[in-house]
Amino acid sequence: ETGVTQSPTHLIKTRGQQVTLRCSSQSGHNTVSWYQQALGQGPQFIFQYYREEENGRGNFPPRFSGLQFPNYSSELNVNALELDDSALYLCASSYRTGFSGANVLTFGAGSRLTVL
Amino acid sequence: AQKITQTQPGMFVQEKEAVTLDCTYDTSDQSYGLFWYKQPSSGEMIFLIYQGSYDEQNATEGRYSLNFQKARKSANLVISASQLGDSAMYFCAMREESGYSTLTFGKGTMLLVSP
Numbered sequence: 001e002t003g004v005t006q007s008p009t010h011l012i013k014t015r016g017q018q019v020t021l022r023c024s025s026q027s028g029h030n031t032v033s034w035y036q037q038a039l040g041q042g043p044q045f046i047f048q049y050y051r052e053e054e055n056g057r058g059n060f061p062p063r064f065s066g067l068q069f070p071n072y073s074s075e076l077n078v079n080a081l082e083l084d085d086s087a088l089y090l091c092a093s094s095y096r097t098g099f100s101g102a103n104v105l106t107f108g109a110g111s112r113l114t115v116l
Numbered sequence: 117a118q119k120i121t122q123t124q125p126g127m128f129v130q131e132k133e134a135v136t137l138d139c140t141y142d143t144s145d146q147s148y149g150l151f152w153y154k155q156p157s158s159g160e161m162i163f164l165i166y167q168g169s170y171d172e173q174n175a176t177e178g179r180y181s182l183n184f185q186k187a188r189k190s191a192n193l194v195i196s197a198s199q200l201g202d203s204a205m206y207f208c209a210m211r212e213e214s215g216y217s218t219l220t221f222g223k224g225t226m227l228l229v230s231p
Contacts, residue, residue, distance in 0.1 A: 033218065033219075035219075041224075042222050043219075045218050045220070092161070104151070104163050105163070106163070107161035107162075109158055109160040110160070
């Protein structure tokens with residue numbers, strides 16, 4: 001089975017621009033989450049999508065938005081880029097069940113964004 | 117207050133020795149899960165081990181074991197027989213039942229294994 005793949009792996013943007021990052025979920029997974037990892041920090045939850053709808057959001061402004069497609073792939077869009085948006089953006093997929101369990105997140109290798 | 121605290125920014129260990137990476141957590145949920153992930157320089161987060169709050173026995177996965185002390189709210193990772201390939205960042209994370217699949221991560225511990 002394929003894992004989580006993300007593209008692009010690296011990109012450079014300038015302040016004020018917009019960026020779209022893409023993620024292909026692991027086969028069989030129906031939930032996708034996005035995390036931002038600044039240098040020297042742990043990942044921080046941005047938002048989560050389940051059945052193509054956002055169903056959880058961290059402390060990020062509305063200029064961070066996303067989409068989940070019927071094939072469970074996903075996009076993260078960031079508008080009006082700021083210098084502090086420079087980070088590794090990680091996509092993670094999982095299979096959400098109706099009862100509690102380990103529900104392990106499978107992560108991709110990330111997209112490293114540099115904002116100049 | 118931080119939900120996940122990892123107090124060791126860096127740890128050094130010699131090959132074949134055991135090492136313990138510390139993690140304490142804070143939650144008011146009765147049901148929660150604790151995870152450890154490894155992040156090599158490539159960036160991918162690799163799942164290592166999971167412990168549920170109601171699990172009575174400490175989790176083990178090969179060379180990894182989780183020393184779970186619920187009353188002290190600690191979930192330390194023990195790596196036995198360290199290998200050079202274990203050199204990486206290690207993150208402790210918690211999923212609270214109210215947060216579905218959302219994980220809250222600590223700041224991580226950099227482990228360096230020397231020959």
